Amino acid sequence: MVRRSQAQAGLDLEGAPDSTPKRQKVEEPEASTSTALNAEPAPDSFEPKHPELWWRDGNTVIAADGLSFKVHAGILEKHSSVFCELLEELQGVEQPEMFEGCRVLRVDDKGEHLAALLQILYDGGSGSFTDWRKPLKLTALRRVTLLAVKYKIQHIIDEAIARLEYIFPTSFEPDRLVESFYMSTDKSHPVHFDQATDLIAVITLAREINPDTPPSFIAMALYHSVGLTAEMLLKPIKYDGDEIMLSLADRVKCFEQLYLLATTNKTVKMPVVSAIKKPLCSSTTCHDGLVAVLSQWISNGELATFDPLGPCTYAFEKVADKHPNRRVCVACTAQLTKAIDDRRRILFASLGERFGISTWPAQS
Numbered sequence: 001m002v003r004r005s006q007a008q009a010g011l012d013l014e015g016a017p018d019s020t021p022k023r024q025k026v027e028e029p030e031a032s033t034s035t036a037l038n039a040e041p042a043p044d045s046f047e048p049k050h051p052e053l054w055w056r057d058g059n060t061v062i063a064a065d066g067l068s069f070k071v072h073a074g075i076l077e078k079h080s081s082v083f084c085e086l087l088e089e090l091q092g093v094e095q096p097e098m099f100e101g102c103r104v105l106r107v108d109d110k111g112e113h114l115a116a117l118l119q120i121l122y123d124g125g126s127g128s129f130t131d132w133r134k135p136l137k138l139t140a141l142r143r144v145t146l147l148a149v150k151y152k153i154q155h156i157i158d159e160a161i162a163r164l165e166y167i168f169p170t171s172f173e174p175d176r177l178v179e180s181f182y183m184s185t186d187k188s189h190p191v192h193f194d195q196a197t198d199l200i201a202v203i204t205l206a207r208e209i210n211p212d213t214p215p216s217f218i219a220m221a222l223y224h225s226v227g228l229t230a231e232m233l234l235k236p237i238k239y240d241g242d243e244i245m246l247s248l249a250d251r252v253k254c255f256e257q258l259y260l261l262a263t264t265n266k267t268v269k270m271p272v273v274s275a276i277k278k279p280l281c282s283s284t285t286c287h288d289g290l291v292a293v294l295s296q297w298i299s300n301g302e303l304a305t306f307d308p309l310g311p312c313t314y315a316f317e318k319v320a321d322k323h324p325n326r327r328v329c330v331a332c333t334a335q336l337t338k339a340i341d342d343r344r345r346i347l348f349a350s351l352g353e354r355f356g357i358s359t360w361p362a363q364s
């Protein structure tokens with residue numbers, strides 16, 4: 001995690017006056033640090049300073065991959081027990097690497113990602129991280145969450161879980177259980193997805209947060225992933241510079257459910273078939289409407305696909321719009337919608353068992 005400090009023959013100038021402004025923008029490493037005055041040669045490998053996260057009164061330099069930061073040990077220690085340990089260890093190093101009078105903590109994190117994390121610690125990421133009116137792309141949320149897991153920063157992990165639970169509900173939210181919901185870039189959504197492989201990223205992120213008892217949002221993400229291609233499920237994929245892949249156990253569950261959910265799908269929609277065989281009312285218009293709904297499901301392949309959690313109300317509305325003379329009557333629509341929703345609810349409750357998630361259902 002942390003590369004050992006290089007021994008530097010230098011004076012510790014900690015506490016020395018510094019005339020640089022508090023938020024001085026610095027694009028290049030300062031050559032002056034290698035003057036004879038402080039006898040502190042800048043290591044060849046030193047990374048450029050972050051233009052904002054380089055505090056005049058900072059007391060610790062973090063050198064990450066591609067960027068360095070001058071920050072306050074107290075801020076890091078307040079939020080992260082891991083930083084506490086690393087900084088304590090650094091204090092114990094006899095001849096630490098020094099820069100601008102600060103001990104240098106070297107980490108292997110990508111500089112830009114660490115910058116996003118530090119910005120949240122200092123100012124809430126300019127408000128955007130905790131402000132749901134500003135949606136985050138999944139890649140951005142994932143970057144800081146992975147670092148929050150590594151450094152054990154619980155409030156950032158909690159925020160990520162809350163955002164993802166909105167997209168992948170842990171209680172029965174009839175209209176949020178369809179693919180078009182999680183793939184939406186609606187402004188009210190706290191996380192935006194733009195590619196099918198985002199699902200793999202969400203599932204693997206949940207397992208990073210807690211491998212054995214992952215956050216409950218993983219259940220709906222696994223449910224949706226059943227619809228991914230076999231190639232996406234089976235092979236490692238490139239995602240935001242990483243190579244990610246579902247665990248073997250998760251892959252097996254997805255393939256199992258591909259078959260099991262297809263059967264459940266028919267069970268969920270069966271009330272419509274039953275109502276055709278045994279009409280709920282005496283209207284032939286209503287009966288013709290039900291036949292039209294079923295025909296539409298069959299021709300769209302919806303009876304054979306895995307998506308039994310999808311709502312059925314739109315199917316009734318669509319038939320009513322398209323065939324005014326085959327309109328399912330209001331009372332029958334309500335009765336059938338309820339019968340189907342009751343079955344969807346039972347299926348939703350069973351997702352934990354189906355995908356091996358012990359924390360499910362999170363809310364009853």
Ligand SMILES: [Zn+2]
Pocket residue numbers: 280281282283286287328329330331332333
């Ligand atoms: Zn009817």
